[in-house]
Structures are given as C-alpha cells and as structure tokens.
Amino acid sequence: MTDESVTVYSVYMNRHSWISLSQSDPRALYLQVIEQIQRRVAVGDLPPGTELPSIRQLAADLSVSVITIKRAYLELEREGTITTRQGKGSVVADRPGLQSSMAQRELDEHMNQAARLGILLGLSKSEMQRRIAEAYEKSQRKRK
Amino acid sequence: MNAQAIRILFLKDLFLSRWPLFGYLVGGLASAAVACLPNEAAGFIGFIMMVTVTIAAGIHLIGVLLLAESADMTRTFVMSLPISLLDYSVAKIAVVLVTFLIPWAGMLASLMVMVFVIPEAKPGVLPFLVMVFLFMLAGFCLQLITAVITESVGWTIVVVVLGNVLLNVFLKELREQPSISSLIESETLRWPPLALQIISVEFAAICVALGVAVLFQLRRKDLA
Amino acid sequence: MSAVLDPPLGAIAAASLRGVSKTYRHFHLRDIDLEFATGTVNGLIGPNGAGKSTIMRxxxxxxxxxxxxxxxxxxxxxxxxxSAKREIGYFSEDMRLYKAETIAFHxxxxxxxxxxxxxxxxxxxLDRFGLIAKQKIKGLSQGQRVKALLLLVLARRPKLLILDEPTNGLDPVAKQEVLSELMQTVKDEARTIVYSSHHTQDIEQICDTITFVDRGRVIASDDRDGFLNGWRRFRLQAPGSWVPPQIAGLRAEASFGNLRVMTIDRYRPDVEEQLEASGATLEGSEAMTLEEIFLATVTRGREECRR
Structure with missing residues (x-):
C-alpha cells in the first residue's frame, strides 16, 4: 500500500468510525468485518474501485488481529466483493457479488437450527413453513 | 564492556542519590569543622560525628542504590535496556563506592587542610586519622560485598554492626600502641612502620573486597 | 506456525526457543519450543504461575x-x-520505575x-495516554504507571515487543488505549509482538497466534483461527447404550440423563453427520470462545499428565 492511500483513509476513517465490532455479537470478528464491508458496498458508501485500507492498517485501526482482517479480505475476495492486486492493496470490485456465499451459508445454518428446534417442539412441516412466512413478513414490514 | 552505557548508568545513580549525598557531604564537612575547634571536647565530639556520618552514609547509600533496586523491581526495568550484566555491575559498584567516597574524602581532605592551616593543630595526628578513615572505607567495602552477595538488608546490617564493633576494638588497640598513641599529640608529621603496615593491609582488603563484589555479580545467573 | 500469515520477511523468526528448560525449587519449565514469526502478534495464555513470565525473562x-x-x-x-536488547522492548507487570523521579527523568x-x-x-x-512529563512516578495510578512504562518501551520503536501482562489491573478505557496503541505498532510488518495475559479476551482480540502454557509446559500452540475453528461443542440426545463414534479429538465432557455434551478439537464439517449417523440426535453445535477452549485444553492436558 502506498503512503497516499494511507492518508486518504486515515482522514475519512478516523479510527473506529468506519466499522464497529461488537464483543457481544456471537459471530466471529471476521464475519462482522465481512458483513459491514458488504453493507458499505451495498449502500454505495464504497463505490467500485474504492481502495480499501491495507490489512495491517485496518487491523491497527480496529485493534484486532491481522489474521482476522486477512481472513475477512480473503473471503470478500473469494466471493467477489473486492479484488486484490499483488502489492497494490485491495479495491472494491467492479461488480461486487453481493449474493454472498457467506450469507448463504449463514442462512443455511440458521435454517438447520430452526428445523432442529421445530422437530424438538414436535412441529409439523406445514406449521414450520407458516412460521417462516410469518417471520419473513414481519421483517419486511419493519424494513419499510 | 560498553563504556557509554556504564557512564549513563553511573550518572543516573549519582542523580538518584543526589539528596542523601548532599546531606552527608554537608554533615561530614560540619563534623570535620567541629573536630577542628580549639577545644578538646569539641575535637572528640567532632570525631564521633565524623564516624557516625560515615557509617550512616554507608548504610544509606547501599540501601538506596543497591538493595532498593532489587527489592523495588527497578532492576528489571534497567536490565530490560541494552545493558550487559558486566556494564550493570561495574557501574553499580563504582557509583556506590564514589558516592561513599565523596563525603568520606571531603572529611579527610578538610581535616588534612585544617591540620596545616590552624596554628594550634598538631599535624602528627594525620597518620592516625588516615588509618581510621581507611578502616571505615574497608568496612564499607565489606558491607558492599555483603549487600551484593546476599541482597539482604538483614545481613548487611549484621556486617555494619560487626564493623562498628571492630572499629572500636581497632581504636582501642591503636591507642595502646606506643608508636601510634605518641603520634596523636605530636607536633611533627611522622609515618611509623606500624602505621604504614596497617595502611597497606587496609588498602589490600579494600581491593580484594571490590574484586569479589564484581566477580560475584558476574557469576549471578538470574536477574529477575 | 501459521498458514495464513506467512512471515513476510524471509525465514528468520523474530524469536525462537528450542528445548528450553529451567528448574526452580518448586517449579519446572520443561522443553519449551516456540517460534514467533516476524510481523505477527503472538499471545501466551496461562494461569498465574504457569511459566509465562519465566519464558519471557x-x-x-x-x-x-x-x-x-x-x-x-x-x-x-x-x-x-x-546488542539484541537494543531492538527489543520488554514490559513486565512487576517492573517498577524510580518512585521519587518524574516521567521526564525516565x-x-x-x-x-x-x-x-x-x-x-x-x-x-504522553498526550494520548494523558500523562504529564513532570509527574512523579509515586503519584501515578496503576493504569498511568503501566502507560508510562509502555511509553518508554514504544518510543524507542523496538522491532520486537515482549509484554508480560500489560493489561493486568487496567480499567477498560486504559486497556483499550493500550491495545489500540500496540496494534498501531504492527502496522509496520517488520515488527513483532509477544504478549502474555490471563485474559483470554484481549488475546482473542489482537493475537494472530496463540500458545497455551500450563504448569511449565506448552500445551497447545496454533494460529488464532486454528483454535477457534478447530474446537466445537455438541449437545446430543443419546440413549444410555450409545457408543460415541471414533472421531479424532472427540471427547465426552459431561452427561446428564440422555443429554451428552461432547467437545472436539479437530472439527471438520462432516462431524455432525457422523454423530447423527451413530444414533445420537444433535441438539446443538456451537463454536467455543477462546476462554472455553483454553479451559478444555488445560483440563485435557492435566488429565493426560495424570495418566
């Protein structure tokens, strides 16, 4: 990463303000980083081509381990949200793949958990479907 | 050995001991002045004061500069800096010795000057004073190696008390030697063979003690 | 040591210990082998008296x-x-400055x-830590004292930081200030930190590799994600006659009626399937916090010692 880009980011990131991690969030820190970067990209705060801070810079700014940020960047790269060029740092991809495999996997995991609980409570398949539909509508109303 | 590091450590400790050092220097010079008053009682009191200041300075400086450093864990801080054990030991022993020598030499030097300056004074007393002062210096060196080896306040005090007792025995023995006791009231400065022998033994003891202190510090395995 | 974090500066480790042993009257440090790659933050976790401080000394x-x-x-x-100490900054919790002197003197x-x-x-x-140079050490609070010591260490820009319990006894604000300052130093990938604590949360937050120390031994050492991904806890419903399948690292932790709690330290995604195939019903499969992983590792290690 060049000196220039570091300055650019330290101006608008201003330590901690850009991404906020929560200790009480049960998900691993790297997942939180991934999600928040995805969200920034999705709402257009980080347009395609925006340079991201270097792994070490972001780790220092968030006071988390380098390995956490490295893992988040690798994952974001794999699913196409960002691209990394050797020695040049990472930028937001031209067409970021927002239908992330990460989120898909997380959804699957929640679904499995829900199904397991449903079986434990002795709910029928149709009852489960009804409840999911209900939850879906509730969330949709909230977003509006 | 890193001369620069030793110099920095030495100056640091000299600075740390600045207040006690100043106090003992002033106390020592005042005692020497009292000892030179033209009055026998004053002379005796001044002599006792000088001995007291010397003993107090020895204990205090060893405590502040040597024992406190391991007890207060400041040595861990110092040894985390780019300093080798040899640098540390040499600087430490040198600074403890020098801080003791400052009031010690201040007293001895002012006595020497005054013996020649004051008309009524009897210069013959000088060899006696030198023997006593060297005895106290040797005693201090013994305390120093005890403190270095044991790092214990208790043992150091035992050696201080022992040194004090020996000093009294030494003074008594000296006065009972005709060749020495005759010096005290003598108008002329003479160095009888016995006095020279005692002085050389004292010098040798001082050198051995300092050597042992440095060697022991170097053989130490753990510093923290 | 770490697959994700290759040492960026060639093969020279910032620090390494090979077969290090030390015997005290009531404590043995046994065969310590450790290597800390340049550019990494390395945590040593262990209970008090485990040997972390001795390793650092x-x-x-x-x-x-x-x-x-x-x-x-x-x-x-x-x-x-x-000469090596010229580029190493060492902080230890029991280290003291000269009480009667000021920060400026130090x-x-x-x-x-x-x-x-x-x-x-x-x-x-000084400014960031809220310290005043003219303050005497004896007037400082515990947090200020730690920060003053860290200032003395950080301002010489060491290549290697050895920090023995730097956040012990700090309030949450001071702790965060210290951790954040430490992370600033590893922005430079030539710098390495070795950091000991018995607070697993601090270690989990900033460390890339983690070493567990207990009773004078290294009982586990891996990169952070190796620990966090490798360990899992399962809650199972299984009849009394149920025999757990042979899976490497799978261990029973507790049972209550038909409920079994199992942990595994070599988790792979197919473990749940294997458990269900063996006739148990999976009620829950949870990731574990570093603290739980540490406790489980210590317990396992001590049991193995006893056997």
Missing part, C-alpha cells in the same frame, strides 16, 4: 535457562550480550541509551 536474557537455546532477532539471548534516561528514540512519538504518547 529467559527470552530477555534476565534468566539463564538450564538447557536449550534462545534466539532473539537472530542473536542469542544472554545476560552478557546487550524518558531522558531511556533516550540516552537508545539512538533511535523517537521524541515526537514519545510526546504524542
């Missing part, structure tokens, strides 16, 4: 091991050798021994 040459070799920044650690003392002392950074740290 040996690394600093303050304690001479009975056996084994130590290399720091490519040079042997030794009490007669001072800054000047340390500066005189380090040609690379960064005075501007030192001033910055």
């Amino acid at each position: 040996i690394m600093m040459g303050l304690v001479r091991p009975d056996r084994g070799t130590v290399a720091m920044l490519g040079r042997p650690a030794s009490s007669s050798e001072s 800054m000047q003392f340390v500066r005189s021994l380090f040609p690379d002392w960064d005075e501007r950074y030192a001033e910055e740290l």
Whole structure:
C-alpha cells in the first residue's frame, strides 16, 4: 500500500468510525468485518474501485488481529466483493457479488437450527413453513 | 564492556542519590569543622560525628542504590535496556563506592587542610586519622560485598554492626600502641612502620573486597 | 506456525526457543519450543504461575535457562550480550520505575541509551495516554504507571515487543488505549509482538497466534483461527447404550440423563453427520470462545499428565 492511500483513509476513517465490532455479537470478528464491508458496498458508501485500507492498517485501526482482517479480505475476495492486486492493496470490485456465499451459508445454518428446534417442539412441516412466512413478513414490514 | 552505557548508568545513580549525598557531604564537612575547634571536647565530639556520618552514609547509600533496586523491581526495568550484566555491575559498584567516597574524602581532605592551616593543630595526628578513615572505607567495602552477595538488608546490617564493633576494638588497640598513641599529640608529621603496615593491609582488603563484589555479580545467573 | 500469515520477511523468526528448560525449587519449565514469526502478534495464555513470565525473562536474557537455546532477532539471548536488547522492548507487570523521579527523568534516561528514540512519538504518547512529563512516578495510578512504562518501551520503536501482562489491573478505557496503541505498532510488518495475559479476551482480540502454557509446559500452540475453528461443542440426545463414534479429538465432557455434551478439537464439517449417523440426535453445535477452549485444553492436558 502506498503512503497516499494511507492518508486518504486515515482522514475519512478516523479510527473506529468506519466499522464497529461488537464483543457481544456471537459471530466471529471476521464475519462482522465481512458483513459491514458488504453493507458499505451495498449502500454505495464504497463505490467500485474504492481502495480499501491495507490489512495491517485496518487491523491497527480496529485493534484486532491481522489474521482476522486477512481472513475477512480473503473471503470478500473469494466471493467477489473486492479484488486484490499483488502489492497494490485491495479495491472494491467492479461488480461486487453481493449474493454472498457467506450469507448463504449463514442462512443455511440458521435454517438447520430452526428445523432442529421445530422437530424438538414436535412441529409439523406445514406449521414450520407458516412460521417462516410469518417471520419473513414481519421483517419486511419493519424494513419499510 | 560498553563504556557509554556504564557512564549513563553511573550518572543516573549519582542523580538518584543526589539528596542523601548532599546531606552527608554537608554533615561530614560540619563534623570535620567541629573536630577542628580549639577545644578538646569539641575535637572528640567532632570525631564521633565524623564516624557516625560515615557509617550512616554507608548504610544509606547501599540501601538506596543497591538493595532498593532489587527489592523495588527497578532492576528489571534497567536490565530490560541494552545493558550487559558486566556494564550493570561495574557501574553499580563504582557509583556506590564514589558516592561513599565523596563525603568520606571531603572529611579527610578538610581535616588534612585544617591540620596545616590552624596554628594550634598538631599535624602528627594525620597518620592516625588516615588509618581510621581507611578502616571505615574497608568496612564499607565489606558491607558492599555483603549487600551484593546476599541482597539482604538483614545481613548487611549484621556486617555494619560487626564493623562498628571492630572499629572500636581497632581504636582501642591503636591507642595502646606506643608508636601510634605518641603520634596523636605530636607536633611533627611522622609515618611509623606500624602505621604504614596497617595502611597497606587496609588498602589490600579494600581491593580484594571490590574484586569479589564484581566477580560475584558476574557469576549471578538470574536477574529477575 | 501459521498458514495464513506467512512471515513476510524471509525465514528468520523474530524469536525462537528450542528445548528450553529451567528448574526452580518448586517449579519446572520443561522443553519449551516456540517460534514467533516476524510481523505477527503472538499471545501466551496461562494461569498465574504457569511459566509465562519465566519464558519471557529467559527470552530477555534476565534468566539463564538450564538447557536449550534462545534466539532473539537472530542473536542469542544472554545476560552478557546487550546488542539484541537494543531492538527489543520488554514490559513486565512487576517492573517498577524510580518512585521519587518524574516521567521526564525516565524518558531522558531511556533516550540516552537508545539512538533511535523517537521524541515526537514519545510526546504524542504522553498526550494520548494523558500523562504529564513532570509527574512523579509515586503519584501515578496503576493504569498511568503501566502507560508510562509502555511509553518508554514504544518510543524507542523496538522491532520486537515482549509484554508480560500489560493489561493486568487496567480499567477498560486504559486497556483499550493500550491495545489500540500496540496494534498501531504492527502496522509496520517488520515488527513483532509477544504478549502474555490471563485474559483470554484481549488475546482473542489482537493475537494472530496463540500458545497455551500450563504448569511449565506448552500445551497447545496454533494460529488464532486454528483454535477457534478447530474446537466445537455438541449437545446430543443419546440413549444410555450409545457408543460415541471414533472421531479424532472427540471427547465426552459431561452427561446428564440422555443429554451428552461432547467437545472436539479437530472439527471438520462432516462431524455432525457422523454423530447423527451413530444414533445420537444433535441438539446443538456451537463454536467455543477462546476462554472455553483454553479451559478444555488445560483440563485435557492435566488429565493426560495424570495418566
């Protein structure tokens, strides 16, 4: 990463303000980083081509381990949200793949958990479907 | 050995001991002045004061500069800096010795000057004073190696008390030697063979003690 | 040590210990083998008295091991050798400054021994840590004392930081300030931190590799994600006659009626399937916190010792 880009980011990131991690969030820190970067990209705060801070810079700014940020960047790269060029740092991809495999996997995991609980409570398949539909509508109303 | 590091450590400790050092220097010079008053009682009191200041300075400086450093864990801080054990030991022993020598030499030097300056004074007393002062210096060196080896306040005090007792025995023995006791009231400065022998033994003891202190510090395995 | 974090600066480890042992009357440090790659933050976790501090003192040459070799920044650690210490910053919880003197006195003392002392950074740290140079050490609070010591360490810009319990006894604000300042130093990938604590949360937050120490031994050492991904806890419903499947690292932790709690330290995604195939019903499969992983590792290690 060049000196220039570091300055650019330290101006608008201003330590901690850009991404906020929560200790009480049960998900691993790297997942939180991934999600928040995805969200920034999705709402257009980080347009395609925006340079991201270097792994070490972001780790220092968030006071988390380098390995956490490295893992988040690798994952974001794999699913196409960002691209990394050797020695040049990472930028937001031209067409970021927002239908992330990460989120898909997380959804699957929640679904499995829900199904397991449903079986434990002795709910029928149709009852489960009804409840999911209900939850879906509730969330949709909230977003509006 | 890193001369620069030793110099920095030495100056640091000299600075740390600045207040006690100043106090003992002033106390020592005042005692020497009292000892030179033209009055026998004053002379005796001044002599006792000088001995007291010397003993107090020895204990205090060893405590502040040597024992406190391991007890207060400041040595861990110092040894985390780019300093080798040899640098540390040499600087430490040198600074403890020098801080003791400052009031010690201040007293001895002012006595020497005054013996020649004051008309009524009897210069013959000088060899006696030198023997006593060297005895106290040797005693201090013994305390120093005890403190270095044991790092214990208790043992150091035992050696201080022992040194004090020996000093009294030494003074008594000296006065009972005709060749020495005759010096005290003598108008002329003479160095009888016995006095020279005692002085050389004292010098040798001082050198051995300092050597042992440095060697022991170097053989130490753990510093923290 | 770490697959994700290749040492960026060639093969030279910032610090390594080989077969290091040290015997005290009531404590043995046994066969410590550790390697810390350049550019990483490395955590040592262990209960009080586990040997973390002794390991660090040996690394600093303050304690001479009975056996084994130590290399720091490519040079042997030794009490007669001072050159390696020029690039190492050591902080230990039980380290003290001169009580009667000011922070400024200590800054000047340390500066005189380090040609690379960064005075501007030192001033910055004074400001950021809320310290006043003219303050005497004896008037400082515990947190200020730690910050003053860290200032003296950080302002000489060491390549390797050895920090023994730096956040012990700090309030949450001071702790965060300290952690954040430490992470600033590893922005430079030539710098390495070895950090000990018995607070697993601090270690989990900033460390890339983690080593568990208990009773004078290294009982586990891996990169952070190796621990966090490798361990899982399962809650199962299984009849009394159920025999757990043979899966490497799978262990029963507790049982209550038909409920079984199992942990595994070599988790793979197919473990749940194997468990269900063996006739148990999976009620829950949870990731574990570093603290739980540490406790489980210590318990397993002690049991193995006893056997």
